[in-house]
Amino acid sequence: MDLPRPGSSAYLTIGWPSPHTFLSIISSIGGCIDFMELGIPAKRPIYDGPVIRLTHREASGLASGLRGAVTLAREAGIRLGKPVILMSYLSEFGGDVKALVEAAAQAEAISVLSPDLLFEYFDRIGDYIDVIRMYGMKPSFFVSSKFPHKILSKLASTNPLLIYLGLQPATGVKLPVAIYRNLRLARSIIGPRTYLLAGFSIRTPEAAESVVMAGADAVVVGSEVVRRYRSGGLDSVANLLCSIRKALVVSVG
Amino acid sequence: MARLPTRWYNIAADLPEPLPPMIDPLDDEGSRIARLVEILPSRLIELEYTLDKYIDIPGEVLDAYMKIGRPTPLARAKGFEKALGVGGGVKIFYKFEGVLPTGSHKINTAIPQAYYARLDGASEVVTETGAGQWGLAASTAASMFALKTTVFMTASSYRSKAGRRRLMEVLGATVYSSPSSVTENGRKALAEMGESHPGSLGLAIAEAVEYTLSSPDRRYLPGSVMEAVLILQTVIGLEVLSQLRDEPDYMIACVGGGSNFAGFTYPAIGAWLRGEGFEKTRFIAAESTASPKLTGGRYMYDGLDAGTVLPLAKMYSLGKDHVPPPLHSAGLRYHAAAPSLSLLRKLGIVEAVALGESEVLRHAMLFARSEGIIPAPESAHAIAAAAMVARREAGNGGVTIVFNLSGHGLLDVDAYTRFVEGGGDG
Ligand SMILES: Cc1ncc(COP(=O)(O)O)c(C=O)c1O
Numbered sequence: 082m083d084l085p086r087p088g089s090s091a092y093l094t095i096g097w098p099s100p101h102t103f104l105s106i107i108s109s110i111g112g113c114i115d116f117m118e119l120g121i122p123a124k125r126p127i128y129d130g131p132v133i134r135l136t137h138r139e140a141s142g143l144a145s146g147l148r149g150a151v152t153l154a155r156e157a158g159i160r161l162g163k164p165v166i167l168m169s170y171l172s173e174f175g176g177d178v179k180a181l182v183e184a185a186a187q188a189e190a191i192s193v194l195s196p197d198l199l200f201e202y203f204d205r206i207g208d209y210i211d212v213i214r215m216y217g218m219k220p221s222f223f224v225s226s227k228f229p230h231k232i233l234s235k236l237a238s239t240n241p242l243l244i245y246l247g248l249q250p251a252t253g254v255k256l257p258v259a260i261y262r263n264l265r266l267a268r269s270i271i272g273p274r275t276y277l278l279a280g281f282s283i284r285t286p287e288a289a290e291s292v293v294m295a296g297a298d299a300v301v302v303g304s305e306v307v308r309r310y311r312s313g314g315l316d317s318v319a320n321l322l323c324s325i326r327k328a329l330v331v332s333v334g
Numbered sequence: 335m336a337r338l339p340t341r342w343y344n345i346a347a348d349l350p351e352p353l354p355p356m357i358d359p360l361d362d363e364g365s366r367i368a369r370l371v372e373i374l375p376s377r378l379i380e381l382e383y384t385l386d387k388y389i390d391i392p393g394e395v396l397d398a399y400m401k402i403g404r405p406t407p408l409a410r411a412k413g414f415e416k417a418l419g420v421g422g423g424v425k426i427f428y429k430f431e432g433v434l435p436t437g438s439h440k441i442n443t444a445i446p447q448a449y450y451a452r453l454d455g456a457s458e459v460v461t462e463t464g465a466g467q468w469g470l471a472a473s474t475a476a477s478m479f480a481l482k483t484t485v486f487m488t489a490s491s492y493r494s495k496a497g498r499r500r501l502m503e504v505l506g507a508t509v510y511s512s513p514s515s516v517t518e519n520g521r522k523a524l525a526e527m528g529e530s531h532p533g534s535l536g537l538a539i540a541e542a543v544e545y546t547l548s549s550p551d552r553r554y555l556p557g558s559v560m561e562a563v564l565i566l567q568t569v570i571g572l573e574v575l576s577q578l579r580d581e582p583d584y585m586i587a588c589v590g591g592g593s594n595f596a597g598f599t600y601p602a603i604g605a606w607l608r609g610e611g612f613e614k615t616r617f618i619a620a621e622s623t624a625s626p627k628l629t630g631g632r633y634m635y636d637g638l639d640a641g642t643v644l645p646l647a648k649m650y651s652l653g654k655d656h657v658p659p660p661l662h663s664a665g666l667r668y669h670a671a672a673p674s675l676s677l678l679r680k681l682g683i684v685e686a687v688a689l690g691e692s693e694v695l696r697h698a699m700l701f702a703r704s705e706g707i708i709p710a711p712e713s714a715h716a717i718a719a720a721a722m723v724a725r726r727e728a729g730n731g732g733v734t735i736v737f738n739l740s741g742h743g744l745l746d747v748d749a750y751t752r753f754v755e756g757g758g759d760g
Contacts, residue, residue, distance in 0.1 A: 127357045127635075131365045134358075200354040225355050226383050227346045227561070250355060250383060254368045257376035263385040 084164070084243065084276055088115040088299030089289065089326040091306050092168070092252075092280070094133065095119050095150045095157070097140035098310070103153065104160060106306075109315045111161040113322035118194065118301055119154045121147065121169040121184070128196045130253035130281075132304035147173075147184065154188035164191045166221060166242075171195040171202050178202075178209045186216050192242045194221040199232075210239055221245065226263040230270050237271035244271060245301070248292070249281035253304025261295040268296030286328035293329055300325065336405035339572035340391055342565045345600045345674055347387035348607040350681060353561070353673055354648040357635060366645045373546050373554045373644075375450035381562040389565065391446075398445045398478060402435050404569065408577040408736070413704035418721055420728040426720055427582070428739040429574055429598060430707070438710060438741030439594050440471035440557060443566035448475035451553040458482040460546045461555045462512065462538030464491055464590070464664035465712065466498025467741055468557035473507040483507035484552075486514060486541040488533030491664045494748040501745075512538040519544050519641040534657045535591075535668045540641030547643075558591030559638060559647075559672045567597025570738065575601050580734060581611055584723050586618045587738040588715040589628065589686075590665045592672030595619050598738040600674075603683065619675070619686040620719035622666040622694075624658045627651055628679050628686035636670060650676040662691055662749035663711040687719055694718045695753040698743065710741035711749045 091114050096103050107117075120126075122141035126134050158165040167190040174180045185193035195202075198209060199222065210220045219242035224233060226248060236244055246267050248260040268277060279297035283289050284305040292300055302325065309317040346353050358366050370379055381389065391399070411426040420426075431439035451459050459476045462485070463469030469485040476483040485507050492499060492511035499509050510516055512533045513523035519540040523531055539556075546554040556563050585602060587595040599617050606612035621628050627650045637654035638644040651670035658667045671679070678684040698714035700721075701707065709717055716737040727733040743750065 125360060127360065128355060130368065131358070131363065134360070134362075199352045203351045225352065226385050227355065228352050228385060229349045230347050230385075230387065232350075232352060250367045250370075251358065251365065254365055256368070256371050256379050256383070258383040259380050263383075266385045 084299065085115050086298045087293050087329040089322070089329050090114050090116045090118060090278070090299060090301045091322055092118040092120060092301050092303035093306065094122055094136040094140045095153050096122060097136040100153055104157060106310065106315060106318060107157045108160045109319045110322050111163060113319055113326050114163060115299070115326070116164040116166060117157070117161055118166045118168050119157060121150045121167065121173060123170045123173050125172055126170065128247070128251060130251035130304060132253040132307050136307055151184050151188045154190065158189055166190055167193040169193060169195060170197050171205070172197055176202055176205060178205050178212050182212045182216050182218070185218065192218050192221040194223055194245060196223045198222070199224065223247065226258060226260070233267065233270045237275040241275065243276040243278045245278045245280060246297070247281045248279055252281050255282045261291065264292065264295040264297055286325045289325045290328050290332050300329070336408070336573055337576045338396070338399060338405050339569050340396065341388040342391060343568040343572060343601050343604060344384060344387055344389060344565050345596070345604050346561060347385065348604045349674065349677065350607060351677060353677060356645040356647045358645055359642060366643070369547070370645070372550070373543055374556070375447060375454050375456070375553045377450035377453060378447060378562045381565055382560060392449065395446045395449055399569065402441055403433060405573040406430055406433050408574060411705055414701055415724070417700050417704035418724055420724045423728050423731040423733065424724045425734045426724060427734070427736045429570060429736065430739045431570060432707065432710065432713070432739055432742030436467070436471045436474050437744065438467040438471065439567060439570060439597060440468045441474060442569050442597065443563050443593065444471040444475035444555065445478065446566050447555045448472070448479045448481055451481060451555065452479045454553060456481065456553040457551045458484060458549070459555050460484045460542045460552050461557060462486045462535060462542045463557065464488050464535050464667055465710070465746070466491055466495045466502070467665055467710065469502050469507070469509070470498050472555050472557070473502045473505040476507070477505050484545060485509045486512040486538040486545070488512055488535060488538050488664065490532040495664070495745070497745040497747065512541050514541060517541040517544040519643070532657065534640060536637070536640035536654050536656065539639035540643050543639060543643040544641065558593040558668065559670070561672065561674060563593045564596035564600065564672055564674060567593045568600055570597040571599055571601035574598065574736070575605070578736070582615055582734040582736040584616050584618060584720070584735040585737070586620060586716050586719050586723070586735065588666060588712050588740060589619045589621045589671055589675070590712065591668045591670070592675040594738060594740045596672060596675055603678065617684045618719055618723070619679070619684055620715040621686060621688050622663055622715060623688045623690045625652060625656065625667050625669060626688040627669060627671050629688045631670065633676060633680055647673045648676065649673055650679060662695065662746070662752065663715065665710070665712040666715065687722070689715050689718050692758055695749065695758055697721050707739070708743045709739055710743040711746055713738070713740040716740070
């Protein structure tokens with residue numbers, strides 16, 4: 082399965098803020114996104130910023146363990162009617178890529194993305210690619226803006242579903258990083274065909290548009306979804322995501 | 335012919351494995367990473383998170399580099415070769431950063447950092463220092479860009495390195511002995527260990543950052559360890575590439591936090607990583623047995639400072655609370671090695687050796703008497719390591735060693751006094 086260009090997507094930690102409300106949020110945003118990233122609550126979400134970290138803490142336990150999270154993710158996919166990409170720290174699976182990919186298969190996700198695969202389990206990348214292909218899925222890779230060019234182009238050569246570039250040092254954190262310059266360079270390294278998803282601290286339709294203009298195929302919004310839910314509830318989340326999708330479709334699509 | 339580089343080099347773009355990012359401690363309700371914007375000059379943050387392999391050096395910084403005397407010389411240590419008894423078979427060269435006006439390589443990064451702080455509209459820069467080399471460089475650069483300076487100097491050096499402290503004051507800096515009563519981190523340490531606390535670089539960093547955060551007009555200037563600082567030091571190694579006639583068998587530099595080693599070796603290591611030469615060259619990091627992170631530390635996420643005011647980084651570390659014994663080479667007392675250097679060490683691309691104080695100072699004296707240059711005790715670790723390699727290779731012939739003489743020791747009278755009076759002169 083290929084993802085649409087431009088694409089717009091959202092991230093939620095599975096079971097947050099409660100399994101019931103999680104599914105309500107999901108049900109209300111299906112029309113505003115092209116695909117969804119769902120994160121398995123992690124004990125050590127080390128690359129996440131404070132907002133997402135808190136959702137991991139609040140959600141763990143609620144989704145009754147890994148099996149509960151996988152069941153909820155599958156249910157979410159059905160309600161969304163849109164592709165789901167499972168997100169999980171590989172450390173949650175003790176580095177076992179087979180167990181990670183199996184969880185994605187059970188959740189009926191189209192791929193699984195591990196923020197720590199390249200940084201903490203560099204020697205498992207080959208295994209990950211083999212196993213995920215065995216299950217009929219395409220690999221996805223999370224990379225940072227401080228990344229070896231040769232490895233970036235190697236990842237692109239594996240024909241992945243997507244490469245996710247974290248624009249900022251952590252989710253939801255905004256520092257004076259040259260994100261557009263980094264995006265343009267990343268695009269030139271991976272070539273025109275590889276699907277480039279960008280995220281970390283995208284909060285507005287204007288920011289999403291600029292990120293796509295600089296070379297991303299799609300954006301993902303995470304921390305701002307959580308903030309919007311807290312301040313304005315379901316409607317506010319749906320408004321944000323719909324306005325981002327509209328901006329992308331109108332300006333780029 | 336030595337050329338002044340017009341770009342800095344970012345090895346993260348060429349590493350064989352991705353560099354693990356800095357992280358917040360998991361229990362952080364806010365985000366230390368997010369607070370970097372209140373701490374560091376913004377262009378330094380941009381540099382810390384750049385995907386670019388090369389970064390253009392701004393014109394004003396290039397002008398300042400020329401003004402301080404860059405490029406620095408690469409010289410052959412014929413007298414030292416002879417003194418070691420390896421003359422002929424082994425050739426030893428050194429890059430001499432000690433010719434720079436503050437006496438060490440530290441000014442290479444102090445200048446762009448002060449320039450970046452001024453671009454942010456800051457009026458004051460804040461930092462920590464061990465031996466005083468970094469504090470002096472930061473104070474000098476701040477004066478060049480009309481900024482005020484505040485320095486937290488580890489207590490043992492505050493006492494023993496009064497010369498550098500005075501010079502910082504001449505440049506207009508305010509210098510506090512760390513732990514100080516000026517910050518919460520300092521007061522806590524004083525309460526725990528009392529006035530006899532020797533201080534540590536990790537603690538002084540925590541104080542400097544805390545002090546920076548208390549006013550929006552201040553910017554903290556890191557002296558080493560952060561990748562951006564390592565990038566800014568690559569002028570050294572890029573010059574070396576234009577000065578070397580042949581690729582050496584060994585490149586050697588000392589390690590405090592790693593900026594000196596990185597600045598000297600990364601352009602060559604990068605060339606090797608890209609398959610553009612330096613196949614035979616071995617890269618050796620010389621550290622002190624008093625703070626042996628690369629040879630005795632653990633590769634783990636740890637605090638950059640003792641108070642974890644800053645984020646955590648994945649490094650070879652002895653633990654952020656490491657309080658080393660007072661040491662002649664105060665500049666090497668940091669508890670950890672920069673993330674990229676740690677990764678290169680883990681991958682076996684960089685080798686490490688730890689050297690004891692008396693062996694180091696013995697070689698410092700030998701170098702002084704055979705070359706006419708009094709080295710900084712920190713730099714003397716590279717000299718001692720070079721001597722060790724030279725003796726080992728003496729029989730092989732045709733071996734070339736290049737080391738970085740990161741600073742002169744004309745203000746390290748304390749170290750030499752103790753050594754000479756202790757009978758180490760022999
Ligand atoms: C003369 C000299 N050389 C080397 C170092 C090592 O510093 P680093 O490895 O952090 O660059 C220092 C630190 O103060 C120093 O003063």
